[in-house]
Amino acid sequence: MTVSAHTSPPSTILDVRDLHCDRGGTEILKGVDLAIPAGGILAVLGANGAGKTTLINVLSTLIPFSSGSVSVAGHDLGSDPTGVRNSISLTGQFAAVDQELTGTENLVFFGRLAGLSRSAAHDRAAELLTEFDLGDAADKRLSDYSGGMRRRLDIAASLVVPPALLFLDEPSTGLDPESREALWTQILDLRNQGMSILLTTQYLEEADQLADRVAVLRDGRIIAVDTPQNLKSAYGRHRCSVSFPDHASAVTAGQILTERGYTSRKNDLVVGDTGVVELLVRSGFTELNPLLQAIDSAGLTITDVGMTPPSLDDVYFALARSGAQTPQGPAGGGDR
Numbered sequence: 001m002t003v004s005a006h007t008s009p010p011s012t013i014l015d016v017r018d019l020h021c022d023r024g025g026t027e028i029l030k031g032v033d034l035a036i037p038a039g040g041i042l043a044v045l046g047a048n049g050a051g052k053t054t055l056i057n058v059l060s061t062l063i064p065f066s067s068g069s070v071s072v073a074g075h076d077l078g079s080d081p082t083g084v085r086n087s088i089s090l091t092g093q094f095a096a097v098d099q100e101l102t103g104t105e106n107l108v109f110f111g112r113l114a115g116l117s118r119s120a121a122h123d124r125a126a127e128l129l130t131e132f133d134l135g136d137a138a139d140k141r142l143s144d145y146s147g148g149m150r151r152r153l154d155i156a157a158s159l160v161v162p163p164a165l166l167f168l169d170e171p172s173t174g175l176d177p178e179s180r181e182a183l184w185t186q187i188l189d190l191r192n193q194g195m196s197i198l199l200t201t202q203y204l205e206e207a208d209q210l211a212d213r214v215a216v217l218r219d220g221r222i223i224a225v226d227t228p229q230n231l232k233s234a235y236g237r238h239r240c241s242v243s244f245p246d247h248a249s250a251v252t253a254g255q256i257l258t259e260r261g262y263t264s265r266k267n268d269l270v271v272g273d274t275g276v277v278e279l280l281v282r283s284g285f286t287e288l289n290p291l292l293q294a295i296d297s298a299g300l301t302i303t304d305v306g307m308t309p310p311s312l313d314d315v316y317f318a319l320a321r322s323g324a325q326t327p328q329g330p331a332g333g334g335d336r
């Protein structure tokens, strides 16, 4: 079975506008706008308490929202929650599968719940176990699975009937690096088959690896949304390290850079004790080259130059520092 639930899916699978959600008298979501095009992966990135789980719970019809609008695969959440429910699957942070049943038994159970006949449920279970690299563990109880295997089975269980939109709430939380990478491969396979996915994560690397678009959620608001690459270009800076034969040369180079506006106060210049100057620049070698020329013209010898491109970590911390309150960049889809 391929993972395409609709013969002609709408081009936008998820459309969220000005979504608010109050819980226990507190406003948790404060006007969220999001969109996912068919076949896209959007990562919602946020620290503990940002509102990720609340967002997923609202979008998957588990808790009510206060105002705004949500459309999933053309179904309006307010007026047609059943249509939304039939279009989605949710894999939450806590596995919904039964530890005392085998892999096959769990998937057959979910298949039967979804209305498949006994033989169709068995066929689909076998297909999913193979797809998720669990064929050898089909007859083992889940209590004997590793954390990574359980998480894969949990995702497989959400795909017994392929949804138009899959929600993955912090899919790799608690997994070791090897299991995490295996899971990422599975998620990318799903995307390659045309599945649309919204995942929440606290891991910048996960968002970078998996998502076409990253939305940064802070305190119930989306403060930035764009491709990982654009976010890195807009908010990230290249880390340069320029080496000198001695500390005195590095100090002089530091003075030259300070005259050009780079300061330790802004955290974009560090003169180390070992003759190395660390510098943050926005536009790579275009910005660095004239600085190197100025240092060279002052008669200093440069022994080495290294540059590391910006990471999503840099973006995250830059956004956290900036106190950004409004969305940056288009809140919709598009390819990487």
Ligand SMILES: Nc1ncnc2c1ncn2[C@@H]1O[C@H](COP(=O)(O)OP(=O)(O)OP(=O)(O)O)[C@@H](O)[C@H]1O
Binding pocket: 023, 024, 026, 028, 046, 047, 048, 049, 050, 051, 052, 053, 054, 055, 202
């Ligand atoms: N039912 C509730 N009543 C009151 N406050 C709530 C309720 N549910 C969540 N909150 C609060 O809303 C905020 C967002 O919670 P949420 O679980 O959505 O965050 P999160 O980004 O998923 O965090 P984590 O990564 O820790 O799961 C938190 O401050 C939480 O304490």
